Amino acid sequence: MKIQFKSEELIIFESSLYRTTTSLIIGEQYILLVDPNWLPIELDFIEETIQEVGKDKETYLLFTHSDYDHIIGYGQFKNYKTIASSNFVNNKNQASILQQIEKFDDEYYVSRSYDIEYPKIDMSFAGNNEKLQIGADSYCFYQAQGHNIDGLLTFNESKGILIVGDYLSNIEFPYIYDSLVRYKATLASLEQIINQYTIRILISGHGDFTTDKSEMLQRIQDSRKYIADLEGSILNQKEFDTTQLYTRYKFPIIMDAFHQGNIKLAKAELRVK
Numbered sequence: 269m270k271i272q273f274k275s276e277e278l279i280i281f282e283s284s285l286y287r288t289t290t291s292l293i294i295g296e297q298y299i300l301l302v303d304p305n306w307l308p309i310e311l312d313f314i315e316e317t318i319q320e321v322g323k324d325k326e327t328y329l330l331f332t333h334s335d336y337d338h339i340i341g342y343g344q345f346k347n348y349k350t351i352a353s354s355n356f357v358n359n360k361n362q363a364s365i366l367q368q369i370e371k372f373d374d375e376y377y378v379s380r381s382y383d384i385e386y387p388k389i390d391m392s393f394a395g396n397n398e399k400l401q402i403g404a405d406s407y408c409f410y411q412a413q414g415h416n417i418d419g420l421l422t423f424n425e426s427k428g429i430l431i432v433g434d435y436l437s438n439i440e441f442p443y444i445y446d447s448l449v450r451y452k453a454t455l456a457s458l459e460q461i462i463n464q465y466t467i468r469i470l471i472s473g474h475g476d477f478t479t480d481k482s483e484m485l486q487r488i489q490d491s492r493k494y495i496a497d498l499e500g501s502i503l504n505q506k507e508f509d510t511t512q513l514y515t516r517y518k519f520p521i522i523m524d525a526f527h528q529g530n531i532k533l534a535k536a537e538l539r540v541k
């Protein structure tokens with residue numbers, strides 16, 4: 269499995285599928301695993317790595333949001349203490365999320381060593397700037413809606429690690445399953461966090477991490493521009509420039525399906541037929 273980044277206190281694994289990231293924060297007394305995914309061979313590799321770096325440590329498992337690609341590995345790490353947003357716990361679409369996993373595994377003949385189930389969460393967070401101490405590290409959580417309804421931004425203040433789930437990717441434009449208004453609110457809170465704290469590394473759910481503050485802020489601007497162009501094209505009934513979009517983002521067949529989904533959602537939210 270590809271390792272995108274490795275230090276004493278952080279490993280970022282990258283799946284061969286959708287360049288999905290799994291983060292592993294390594295403390296003195298604990299490890300925190302985030303969104304383990306996708307394939308059995310990849311999950312085994314992650315588990316073996318934890319056996320090396322996490323020996324005799326407390327184990328935590330955090331989900332950035334409930335999209336199926338981010339919870340698919342839950343069963344392999346089920347005995348860990350789990351963390352997610354309260355919206356994640358109360359998500360009403362649990363059955364259809366699990367169905368997506370079953371469909372994926374069926375389509376690609378994937379057998380897993382565990383049953384597919386929706387994560388049971390031990391510690392959930394409903395507010396912004398909510399604190400949690402794990403080992404010697406202080407964590408701070410923020411709600412992140414817009415992409416979907418139950419995102420959680422995780423900031424390890426002690427190590428300067430910000431994990432944002434499916435926002436601020438350098439390889440995807442915004443995929444909006446929940447709401448434009450709430451997506452923009454999440455971008456505003458990301459901007460505030462990045463300006464207020466020293467972020468040593470920002471990790472997105474798909475694509476490359478960045479350690480560069482100007483790139484973090486640029487990614488916010490890129491997301492804002494896409495949303496503004498989307499809204500503009502709908503409100504002014506102008507064609508969206510997809511040629512330019514798929515020059516910047518590399519997978520035009522699947523990405524066009526997401527772009528069409530965004531158009532549908534935006535039309536409904538903007539009340540345009």
Ligand SMILES: [Zn+2]
Nearest residue numbers: 335337434473
């Ligand atoms: Zn994702």
